[in-house]
Amino acid sequence: MIYLGYFLFLFCGLTRVMASYPIWWSLAVGHQYTSLGTQPIMCSSIPGLVPKQLRFCRNYVEIMPSVAEGVKIGIQECQHQFRGRRWNCTTINDKLAIFGPVLDKATRESAFVHAIASAGVAFAVTRACAEGSATICGCDSRRKGPPGEGWKWGGCSEDVEFGSMVSREFADARENRPDARSAMNRHNNEAGRSSITDHMYLKCKCHGLSGSCEVKTCWWSQPDFRVIGDYMKDKYDSASEMVVEKHRESRGWVETLRPKYPYYKPPTETDLVYYESSPNFCEPNPETGSFGTRDRTCNLTSHGIDGCDLLCCGRGHNTRTEKRKEKCHCIFHWCCYVSCQECTRVYDVHTCK
Ligand SMILES: *[C@@H]1O[C@H](CO)[C@@H](O)[C@H](O)[C@H]1NC(C)=O
Ligand SMILES: *[C@@H]1O[C@H](CO)[C@@H](O)[C@H](O)[C@H]1NC(C)=O
Numbered sequence: 001m002i003y004l005g006y007f008l009f010l011f012c013g014l015t016r017v018m019a020s021y022p023i024w025w026s027l028a029v030g031h032q033y034t035s036l037g038t039q040p041i042m043c044s045s046i047p048g049l050v051p052k053q054l055r056f057c058r059n060y061v062e063i064m065p066s067v068a069e070g071v072k073i074g075i076q077e078c079q080h081q082f083r084g085r086r087w088n089c090t091t092i093n094d095k096l097a098i099f100g101p102v103l104d105k106a107t108r109e110s111a112f113v114h115a116i117a118s119a120g121v122a123f124a125v126t127r128a129c130a131e132g133s134a135t136i137c138g139c140d141s142r143r144k145g146p147p148g149e150g151w152k153w154g155g156c157s158e159d160v161e162f163g164s165m166v167s168r169e170f171a172d173a174r175e176n177r178p179d180a181r182s183a184m185n186r187h188n189n190e191a192g193r194s195s196i197t198d199h200m201y202l203k204c205k206c207h208g209l210s211g212s213c214e215v216k217t218c219w220w221s222q223p224d225f226r227v228i229g230d231y232m233k234d235k236y237d238s239a240s241e242m243v244v245e246k247h248r249e250s251r252g253w254v255e256t257l258r259p260k261y262p263y264y265k266p267p268t269e270t271d272l273v274y275y276e277s278s279p280n281f282c283e284p285n286p287e288t289g290s291f292g293t294r295d296r297t298c299n300l301t302s303h304g305i306d307g308c309d310l311l312c313c314g315r316g317h318n319t320r321t322e323k324r325k326e327k328c329h330c331i332f333h334w335c336c337y338v339s340c341q342e343c344t345r346v347y348d349v350h351t352c353k
Pocket of ligand 2: 299300301303
């Protein structure tokens with residue numbers, strides 16, 4: 001009995017570290033991240049890199065802070081998009097597997113996080129290159145075709161192809177197994193990256209006497225990352241459920257994904273795919289990584305997922321009042337300052353039972 005307990009303990013410890021999503025994402029949170037930029041990156045100290053990633057890190061060490069930054073903005077965007085929902089993209093700072101076991105299953109949530117993280121890496125690397133913070137990359141000179149009506153090329157067009165290449169080489173390096181989960185991750189990572197390419201736009205700046213816009217210079221720019229987040233959230237809502245198929249090929253068994261419902265439109269390369277259903281995230285469960293929704297703040301007037309009914313899973317809610325100090329009765333004085341008084345307002349705060 002004691003031996004069995006010990007064995008289970010070991011086994012659990014092992015699975016905790018061998019999450020089925022990238023351990024190196026932990027670069028983006030906690031103390032490892034804050035030391036980036038102040039100290040040179042030691043590639044060998046980044047946890048969970050496969051040999052290809054280690055080589056990549058050593059060859060392109062100057063863009064590694066942007067890779068970490070990209071995962072960070074991806075996670076921040078995930079937390080923004082899911083802020084009022086039962087699962088809200090929480091990360092755990094003191095663990096290597098920063099999402100806990102939630103992403104071990106091939107769910108919609110896993111699909112979203114992979115897509116937004118690989119989009120984040122492509123985005124951050126592309127931006128850093130355009131800002132001139134690395135020597136191996138820069139602006140995209142291929143974009144400069146003939147000028148348009150009333151404007152000419154100028155500034156620095158962002159080279160999204162380079163950023164995407166970095167994301168593909170680094171983030172996808174471990175996704176080369178012949179199993180279904182690898183196929184899913186590859187697909188969703190690429191969907192995330194292509195969302196950036198698809199949202200590139202011409203950004204212009206006016207020059208001329210007192211902003212007359214006599215001369216307009218334009219360059220190719222990435223969108224705000226919020227645009228990518230909103231778009232990927234739509235893709236999460238409309239993600240395609242797949243089933244796993246096994247084929248025997250010369251290199252052995254290979255798993256592929258096929259749409260579960262043949263009468264729906266099959267997923268395109270920009271759609272997210274998943275093949276396992278999500279837990280309901282209502283109750284805490286260390287096995288699924290659900291934190292439950294107890295004590296979460298809910299919105300009494302909303303009928304959506306952030307409303308008290310749905311967020312609290314029908315358990316009901318508690319209400320307390322909270323006093324907040326706010327600026328009020330502000331007066332504009334000519335010229336030029338604003339003076340305000342401080343008022344105390346009382347709010348009702350509802351939290352799930
Ligand atoms: C997200 O969920 C966790 C766990 O339920 C909770 O502790 C945290 O406050 C939530 N974050 C936000 C922004 O609601
Ligand atoms: C609560 O939900 C209502 C209706 O959807 C919305 O208008 C309001 O802004 C929400 N309040 C907060 C604090 O999110």
